[in-house]
Amino acid sequence: MESSLADGLSGLRIGYVPYSDSLDRPGDRRRFVFYAKKRGIEFEIADPEKDYDLVVLSARADISRWSRYAKGKVVYDLIDSYLAIPRTDFKGLFRGVFKFLSGQSRYLQLDYWKAISGMCARADAVVCSTEEQRRDIQKYCTNAHIILDAHTSVTRTIKVDYSVESDRPFRLVWEGLPHTLGSLELIAPVLEKLREQYPIEMHIVTDREYFRYMGQYGKASTIETVQRFLPEVRFHEWTEADCADIICSCDLAVIPLSLIDPFAAGKPENKLLLFWRMAMPVVTSASPAYARAMRAAGLNYTAIDQAGWLIMIEQLLGDEAARRQAGTLGRAYADSEFSEASLLARWDTVFSSIGFSFGQQNLFAGD
Structure with missing residues (x-):
């Protein structure tokens, strides 16, 4: 971490329980680790046997131990709808x-x-990612805050060309972690039907391999998994260096998820904002978070079923101006409502609520 500490941090011992000790998982580098780097906060990988002034727990923390921790303040970053x-x-x-x-x-x-x-x-404070999550959490901890991901390290390219050359297929793109690939099966029949009339390609950007169970068992090939229900895909291994270039070379991003699965439907709009920061047009399932974000951006590209997916994709497939507008409005919304400064301010509010001053006062204390 950076050697200089923010004002008031001298002498504090801060621990963090990460998704990975290398701090390279999205849940680390897009959340507390991002904040700590920006605010010049030094921390160590937390050990529940040690004394800390402050501990930040990711969802990978052993809560059977940390729920018993009595040696310092605890912030629990619970981003999924368990x-x-x-x-x-x-x-x-x-x-x-x-x-x-x-x-x-x-x-x-x-x-x-x-x-x-x-x-x-x-926990002395809980960080979550949707209004629905916060309502559930506040039954147990009233000091709950909504904070979404920081994407600045990924969104290095902005889409500017929305045309589709006549000699190439229309490119759809999906990005995410391999264990969520099953969501693409929801729109497999839609893609099959579209291919009857249009030349289209389905691009996926993700890791080459993953573990099927508990994040550490049953190693599997991502390509083999997705080809069981989408035999015609273009695979791109996810790297921070070229992820945005690959996505922006495509024409339309898709984010399907199961609306009858509370865990999936409870996902925040992080992925939508990631695409929007690149000015990508996007069609999503009509989950509460995605529907709210679309309305706030002045857009309505959500679908509740396969018929809706077909209509939305077909509409944008044939309308360059609509794709440009969707990308432009989405980017404007993401940049204005979820700027780096506002994300840092929200983290500041979390820590100030439990007695730590890591940054300037902000306007989000009422969230």
Whole structure:
């Protein structure tokens, strides 16, 4: 980390529980690690046996241990909708057992909903990513804050050319982590139908390999996985250096997700904002967060079913001006409402709410 500390940090011991000790996972570099670098905050990888003035926990933290931590202030960065998962959900029922057996949890927590809510109750502040999440979390911790991801290291290219040359196919693009690839199966029939009338290509930008289970078991090939339901895809390995160039060389981004899965439907608009920062036109599923963001940007490219997806893609496929407008309005919204300064200010508010002054006072204390 940077050697100089922000005012008032001298002598503080700060710990962080990351997604990866290398701090290279998106959940690290786009969230607390981004903030710490910008504010000149030094921290170490946290050990629950040590004393800290402040600990920041990612969703990878062993909450069976950290929920018992009594040595300092705790900020819990809970960006996914675990509390919205139905009690009958199979994965939810066994998540605590799997985490214990895989060594991700030291202590067995059979009721993982209770474990999550208990961690929220222990935390001095919880950071989440949607209005729906915050309402669920506030039942256990009233000091809950909404903060979305920082994308400045990725969005190095801005789309300016929305034309489609007559001698090439129309390019759709999807970007994300491999374990969410299954969402593309939702629009596979739509793509098949479109190919009956139009030359189209489906590009995916993600990691080459991934683990199917618990993030560490069942190594699988991303290409083999996606080709089971989308045999015709163009694969690009995700790298920070050229991710934006690949995306901006395409014509339309897609973000399908299951609206009947509370965990998936509870996702924040992070991915939509990532595309919009590059001025990419986007069609999304009509989840609460995506629908809100589209309305706020003055756009309406959301779909609730395959028929809606077909209509939206076909509309933008044939209208260069509409694609340009969608990209331009999306970028304007992302830049005005989620600037780097505003993201830093929101993190400042989280820490000031528990007695730490890491940056200038900001206008988001009421969020």
